[in-house]
Amino acid sequence: xxxxxxxxxxxxxxxxxxxxxxxxxxxxxxxxxxxxxxxxxxxxxxxxxxxxxxxxxxxxxxxxxxxxxxxxxxxxxxxxxxxxxxxxxxxxxxxxxxxxxxxxxxxxxxxxxxxxxxxxxxxxxxxxxxxxxxxxxxxxxxxxxxxxxxxxxxxxxxxxxxxxxxxxxxxxxxxxxxxxxxxxxxxxxxxxxxxxxxxxxxxxxxxxxxxxxxxxxxxxxxxxxxxxxxxxxxxxxxxxxxxxxxxxxxxxxxxxxxxxxxxxxxxxxxxxxxxxxxxxxxxxxxxxxxxxxxxxxxxxxxxxxxxxxxxxxxxxxxxxxxxxxxxxxxxxxxxxxxxxxxxxxxxxxxxxxxxxxxxxxxxxxxxxxxxxxxxxxxxxxxxxxxxxxxxxxxxxxxxxxxxxxxxxxxxxxxxxxxxxxxxxxxxxxxxxxxxxxxxxxxxxxxxxxxxxxxxxxxxxxxxxxxxxxxxxxxxxxxxxxxxxxx
Amino acid sequence: xxxxxxxxxxxxxxxxxxxxxxxxxxxxxxxxxxxxxxxxxxxxxxxxxxxxxxxxxxxxxxxxxxxxxxxxxxxxxxxxxxxxxxxxxxxxxxxxxxxxxxxxxxxxxxxxxxxxxxxxxxxxxxxxxxxxxxxxxxxxxxxxxxxxxxxxxxxxxxxxxxxxxxxxxxxxxxxxxxxxxxxxxxxxxxxxxxxxxxxxxxxxxxxxxxxxxxxxxxxxxxxxxxxxxxxxxxxxxxxxxxxxxxxxxxxxxxxxxxxxxxxxxxxxxxxxxxxxxxxxxxxxxxxxxxxxxxxxxxxxxxxxxxxxxxxxxxxxxxxxxxxxxxxxxxxxxxxxxxxxxxxxxxxxxxxxxxxxxxxxxxxxxxxxxxxxxxxxxxxxxxxxxxxxxxxxxxxxxxxxxxxxxxxxxxxxxxxxxxxxxxxxxxxxxxxxxxxxxxxxxxxxxxxxxxxxxxxxxxxxxxxxxxxxxxxxxxxxxxxxxxxxxxxxxx
Numbered sequence: 008x009x010x011x012x013x014x015x016x017x018x019x020x021x022x023x024x025x026x027x028x029x030x031x032x033x034x035x036x037x038x039x040x041x042x043x044x045x046x047x048x049x050x051x052x053x054x055x056x057x058x059x060x061x062x063x064x065x066x067x068x069x070x071x072x073x074x075x076x077x078x079x080x081x082x083x084x085x086x087x088x089x090x091x092x093x094x095x096x097x098x099x100x101x102x103x104x105x106x107x108x109x110x111x112x113x114x115x116x117x118x119x120x121x122x123x124x125x126x127x128x129x130x131x132x133x134x135x136x137x138x139x140x141x142x143x144x145x146x147x148x149x150x151x152x153x154x155x156x157x158x159x160x161x162x163x164x165x166x167x168x169x170x171x172x173x174x175x176x177x178x179x180x181x182x183x184x185x186x187x188x189x190x191x192x193x194x195x196x197x198x199x200x201x202x203x204x205x206x207x208x209x210x211x212x213x214x215x216x217x218x219x220x221x222x223x224x225x226x227x228x229x230x231x232x233x234x235x236x237x238x239x240x241x242x243x244x245x246x247x248x249x250x251x252x253x254x255x256x257x258x259x260x261x262x263x264x265x266x267x268x269x270x271x272x273x274x275x276x277x278x279x280x281x282x283x284x285x286x287x288x289x290x291x292x293x294x295x296x297x298x299x300x301x302x303x304x305x306x307x308x309x310x311x312x313x314x315x316x317x318x319x320x321x322x323x324x325x326x327x328x329x330x331x332x333x334x335x336x337x338x339x340x341x342x343x344x345x346x347x348x349x350x351x352x353x354x355x356x357x358x359x360x361x362x363x364x365x366x367x368x369x370x371x372x373x374x375x376x377x378x379x380x381x382x383x384x385x386x387x388x389x390x391x392x393x394x395x396x397x398x399x400x401x402x403x404x405x406x407x408x409x410x411x412x413x414x415x416x417x418x419x420x421x422x423x424x425x426x427x428x429x430x431x432x433x434x435x436x437x438x439x440x441x442x443x444x445x446x447x448x449x450x451x452x453x454x455x456x457x458x459x460x461x462x463x464x465x466x467x468x469x470x471x472x473x474x475x476x477x478x479x480x481x482x483x484x485x486x487x488x489x490x491x492x493x
Numbered sequence: 494x495x496x497x498x499x500x501x502x503x504x505x506x507x508x509x510x511x512x513x514x515x516x517x518x519x520x521x522x523x524x525x526x527x528x529x530x531x532x533x534x535x536x537x538x539x540x541x542x543x544x545x546x547x548x549x550x551x552x553x554x555x556x557x558x559x560x561x562x563x564x565x566x567x568x569x570x571x572x573x574x575x576x577x578x579x580x581x582x583x584x585x586x587x588x589x590x591x592x593x594x595x596x597x598x599x600x601x602x603x604x605x606x607x608x609x610x611x612x613x614x615x616x617x618x619x620x621x622x623x624x625x626x627x628x629x630x631x632x633x634x635x636x637x638x639x640x641x642x643x644x645x646x647x648x649x650x651x652x653x654x655x656x657x658x659x660x661x662x663x664x665x666x667x668x669x670x671x672x673x674x675x676x677x678x679x680x681x682x683x684x685x686x687x688x689x690x691x692x693x694x695x696x697x698x699x700x701x702x703x704x705x706x707x708x709x710x711x712x713x714x715x716x717x718x719x720x721x722x723x724x725x726x727x728x729x730x731x732x733x734x735x736x737x738x739x740x741x742x743x744x745x746x747x748x749x750x751x752x753x754x755x756x757x758x759x760x761x762x763x764x765x766x767x768x769x770x771x772x773x774x775x776x777x778x779x780x781x782x783x784x785x786x787x788x789x790x791x792x793x794x795x796x797x798x799x800x801x802x803x804x805x806x807x808x809x810x811x812x813x814x815x816x817x818x819x820x821x822x823x824x825x826x827x828x829x830x831x832x833x834x835x836x837x838x839x840x841x842x843x844x845x846x847x848x849x850x851x852x853x854x855x856x857x858x859x860x861x862x863x864x865x866x867x868x869x870x871x872x873x874x875x876x877x878x879x880x881x882x883x884x885x886x887x888x889x890x891x892x893x894x895x896x897x898x899x900x901x902x903x904x905x906x907x908x909x910x911x912x913x914x915x916x917x918x919x920x921x922x923x924x925x926x927x928x929x930x931x932x933x934x935x936x937x938x939x940x941x942x943x944x945x946x947x948x949x950x951x952x953x954x955x956x957x958x959x960x961x962x963x964x965x966x967x968x969x970x971x972x973x974x975x976x977x978x979x980x981x982x983x
Contacts, residue, residue: 046591050811052584053571053593053690055725085807087854089831096810152815281854283863286697286804288726 008249009213012241013221014176014206015168018183019161020193021137021201022065028136028160029056029099036199040142040153048158050094055287058083062160063291065192066106066134067301069162072190072308073129075110077298081133083288086280091152092139100163102282105133106291112166113310114182115328116175127179128167135161162192168207168218173237177230180204189309189334203228208240209254219244220254224261224268236261240268312337320344320352329360335375346385347392354388362405378412379405387419394479400428432479434486437470440478441486444469455491463487494519495653496975499562499710502656506551506561513547513561517605520563524607524654529630529639531649533568534576535608543605550603558713560603565655567646568609569616570596570701571690575606579692580614580624580642583812583819583838593690594722595659595701602717607655611645614840615809616661616694618642619669619909620902623842628899631674632976634940637896640670646704647674653979657705657714661691663698664797665891665916668928671704672891672945675930677962677972678704679711682952683923684729686715687722693808695801696727698920707972708929708962712736715955731953739956740963745779747961750884754790755915761894763934767944768890771931771965775888778964785880785887789873793918794910796873799853799866800921805843806850812838845906874922877949886961887949890915895934895942915947925955929962930971943974 027034030047047054070077084102110129115122137159142151164183170176184202188195195202209221224240227233239261244254256274261267284290307315309331316327330340336359343355363384367374387408391401407422415421423429431437445452448469454462470483494502494511505511521537540563547561571577571589578584592600599606613623621629621644629644631637632652639648643660647670650658660667662680671678679702686701693699703714716737721730751772756765772782814820814834821833839847853862880887892912902908919926931946946965950958966972 049816051571051589051591051817052577052579052587052692052811053589053591055689055727057724057726087807087810089810089813091813091815091827094811094816096813097807279856281807281851281856281859283803283807283854283859286695286727287693 010210010241010245011213011215012171012173012237013168013209013211013218014170014173014237016166016170016176016180017205017207018164018180019137019203019205020164020183020187022062022160022162022192023194023201024059024061024065024160026059026061027158028059028062028134030158032158034159036196038155040151040155042155044139044154044157048094048154050096056099056285058288058291059160062134063106063293064301065160065190066132066162067293067298068190068192068305069132069164069187070107070110071298071302071305072186073107073110073112075129075132076108077293078104078106078108079293080104081106081291081293083134083285083291084282085285086282088278088280090138091150092141092154092157094139094154094157098136098138099285099288100135101133104290105131106293107132107162112179112182112186114178116178125175125178127169130165130167132162132164135163137161168209173234173241176206176237177234180230180233185333186309190306191334197228197230200228204233206233206237206240208237208244210241210244210248220256222254222256222268223258225258225271227261232261232263235263235266236268239266243268306334309337316340320349320356322352322356326353326356326360330356333374335373339374339377339381342381343385343388346382347388351388351392354391358384358388362402366406366409379408379418380416382416383408383418386417390419390423394430394432396423396428396430397476397480400430400476404428428477430479431474431477432482434482437474437478437482437486438490440473441470441483441490444473445490452491463491466491495523495656496706496979498707499558499656499705499713502562503556503558503560507556509551513544513551513605514541516561517541517544517563517607520607520655523652527652527654529632529635529648529652529654530627531611531629531645531652531654532565532608533578533580533611533626533645536575539574540605540607543600547603547605557602557717559599559717562604562656563607564599564604564657564659564714565607565610565646565649566596566659567612567643567661569612569661569692569694570659571692572596572606572609575609577609577692578626579616580612580626581838581840581843582625585625585819587818589690591690594687594724595718596690598720599659599717604717610643610649610658613642613644613666614843615692615805616642616663616666616699617805617842617846619665619912620897620899621645621670622899622903623840625840630899631896631942632979633675633942634896636898637942638673638899640673640892640896642666642670643678643704644670647671647676647678650674650676650704650706651976651979653975657703657710659701659718660704661694661699661701662920662926663694663700663801664920665913667702667704668891668916668919668926668945668947669913671928672930672947673896673943675943675945675971675974675976676704676706677708677711677927677929677966678702679708679715679927679955679958680919680925681715681719681955682729682925683920684727685719685925685953685955687720687725687728689722689724693804695804696808697804698797698801700920707966708927708959709737709740709966711927712740712956712959712963715959719955734956736956736959739960742960742964743779744775744961744964747775747778747780747886748884749775749780749782750785750880750887751782752785752787752790752880752887752889754787755889759893759911759914760890761934764890764892764894764944767932767934768888768946771946772888774965774969778968783884785883787873787876787880787887787918789869789876790914790918792869793873793921794914796866796869796921797913797917798849798910799862800870802846802850803854803863804850806847806854809839809843809847814838842906870921873918877918877922877924877951881951886954886958889947891928891945891947892916895944919949924952925950925958927958927962929965930974931965931969932971
């Protein structure tokens with residue numbers, strides 16, 4: 008039987024606010040346990056939550072970026088359950104009326120060797136607080152509780168069951184990751200848990216309308232785990248059904264070491280969270296003015312930037328799409344273009360997508376940490392444009408600049424000088440070399456004169472060799488032609 | 494000295510006729526001699542240190558009306574130096590690392606804290622019999638309950654063990670004990686007084702307020718307690734008001750709404766007589782009586798006993814034995830630790846309300862109970878708004894009967910709940926309400942027990958309520974009556 012995979016994702020993006028969502032405690036990662044938990048986070052008797060407006064603004068930014076409705080009134084609810092790392096015995100979340108409703112995330116997906124645009128419908132995104140952490144190691148027979156993370160603001164982004172493969176789910180998650188980091192609302196650090204996914208996975212025979220029974224795989228904190236966990240779960244469900252069994256709705260955990268998913272709890276022992284509106288927090292009202300204020304300070308979104316790159320810089324669609332994959336790359340490109348001029352934009356794009364990207368990939372470095380700055384690269388490209396060096400020599404200079412890791416804006420010139428890579432554009436010097444080459448290659452000269460065009464190229468090659476690649480190619484051509492004609 | 498008003502004491506303090514330290518010592522001595530069980534924690538050293546601070550302020554003419562005035566806090570307000578138990582074994586030895594907003598505001602005025610006052614556990618109850626630390630006795634008759642949940646506050650003021658006290662009112666917990674102990678208390682509009690540092694019972698209903706001998710004293714205390722607080726998102730941002738400003742306004746033309754539902758079956762004759770006499774007194778002061786209807790009054794009991802336990806069940810989840818408070822000595826796994834800790838730490842009534850609240854929030858019952866209760870809650874609020882088109886203030890009894898004997902209703906929670914009928918709807922609507930002494934009834938015991946008159950105003954009408962109460966107290970002397978022993982002494 009042919010099976011169709013159906014996937015929906017719930018992503019927890021930690022919002023990068025300085026303080027917690029309902030208290031003034033710091034959200035910085037990595038502090039000593041329980042040093043960043045104030046009375047509100049500890050749920051001491053008498054404390055009350057106060058909404059962090061910065062967290063709301065980040066949610067608004069997200070909603071605007073995905074074309075969602077920003078609810079004029081949304082409601083915080085209490086999700087009640089007991090656990091030692093949940094100090095109040097309830098989590099403040101949004102249940103019936105989330106702040107962001109609907110929206111859509113688009114991304115490129117490779118299928119049969121072709122890139123196609125896919126788009127996933129969002130159900131909602133809501134604000135909530137994170138719980139603390141239970142530490143089971145290091146405490147013989149006991150558990151430790153670290154409440155530093157308790158109360159950290161999260162945006163939970165929920166999709167419709169729109170994805171049809173693990174690859175598509177990963178492509179969506181990557182696009183979402185790049186969007187939230189683009190907006191600067193989340194640092195995207197997956198190791199630290201700032202961006203983690205729960206995947207709802209089911210299978211159904213191709214052509215069947217009804218969804219199959221789903222399982223939810225919790226807490227996938229890398230794209231590789233996300234892909235692997237879905238693939239493993241899909242295989243498990245198909246094998247189960249094909250062996251005559253039935254999928255039982257459950258929450259499962261992915262074990263990357265044994266490469267399997269294991270049941271955490273089935274639907275039967277699902278808890279009743281007894282949601283009700285939190286009486287300590289009035290409904291969250293968001294006025295159009297507030298939305299407008301947030302919009303005014305929002306960074307330009309990737310789609311708008313892509314269109315602008317095509318329109319203003321004359322870049323091909325593909326180049327514009329590649330350069331706007333991350334904010335850091337787009338920012339780098341813009342600094343570069345301002346320095347080298349719009350006319351050179353395509354040349355700049357080629358360099359970024361070519362030598363710069365391949366070096367970044369090879370070295371495993373992010374563009375933001377590249378040892379060659381946009382200003383430094385701009386000077387290098389200027390030296391190509393003004394004929395000081397050829398494109399080929401420039402690649403050598405670029406590699407040297409990368410190695411040198413210098414902060415000097417004149418790094419390109421310094422290296423060209425040090426290594427004596429300046430192009431020979433002096434006709435006297437070039438003529439002398441050409442004369443020598445012609446004298447030494449009489450055979451090629453004869454062949455050219457007999458009508459063999461190819462012999463000309465061989466002569467150009469010899470001249471370039473004699474100049475160690477530094478001869479100005481246009482000038483060499485011209486001089487050689489006139490000599491041979493003479 | 495201990496029977497004097499805040500104004501009188503303040504002028505003596507400023508005139509150096511008595512020092513704050515002497516005044517504190519006088520009240521501490523009275524507390525030592527008292528057997529009412531009104532105080533849960535007294536620390537004379539801490540009190541005298543605050544009194545010494547007050548004396549310094551008086552010395553340097555940096556005094557407010559409350560500087561050096563002895564007050565005490567219901568043990569629902571957390572304090573940094575005194576224990577904060579909420580009347581529960583769960584918090585038997587708990588000391589808060591911060592002061593409640595109300596507590597620190599009163600410290601700012603220079604008021605001197607005498608200690609923490611007994612109350613029903615987590616403010617759940619109307620007789621003070623639900624305190625883990627034992628019931629409080631009514632100073633008018635030690636066999637009687639003082640009312641609750643602010644029973645310690647009411648008894649302490651009535652017995653003149655303190656000049657004023659803080660209380661909290663979720664369904665009548667300031668007004669009812671004020672009535673049963675013959676003192677004055679005001680529950681402000683919801684949002685008027687910060688709830689930060691008030692151990693939560695039912696967040697959408699809880700409201701702190703002052704309890705004292707007179708409306709004037711309450712006005713002075715409310716001036717210090719009220720105000721917007723950034724740390725309480727439900728506190729209301731309004732310009733500060735001086736509640737003492739309009740106390741003397743004449744009452745001519747005042748329209749008093751008398752709800753017919755408050756005078757039906759169930760209201761004891763002695764209480765009705767005292768309340769009707771008070772209404773006649775108001776007529777003499779120039780007010781007009783208007784019969785009004787609050788048709789959903791009887792529904793306030795089931796609505797309250799769904800919403801309050803629902804919120805309580807969630808608010809009290811934090812008492813889990815993990816971070817602070819009581820933890821069972823022996824337990825198996827985590828679930829067992831929760832079960833034993835909470836079974837040992839919470840009393841019977843608290844456990845009952847947690848169970849009811851958990852039940853009404855459960856999937857499948859939520860709509861039928863919680864949502865339905867919220868709908869009726871809105872109707873009750875609308876009834877009041879309609880009534881206030883016909884009158885300026887609503888008056889009636891606070892309780893159906895005078896104080897009953899300790900133990901009489903202890904095994905009958907429903908009987909206790911029914912006694913809250915006249916006070917609950919004020920909280921459900923979020924309105925301000927007062928109780929002022931208006932006479933005595935004999936009940937079944939043939940001993941004098943106080944009767945309270947309830948005043949309910951529209952939102953933010955506290956100043957008007959205090960004015961209406963003050964004028965009555967100028968014309969009558971019920972508020973000056975004190976139980977035997979309370980006026981005698983030093």
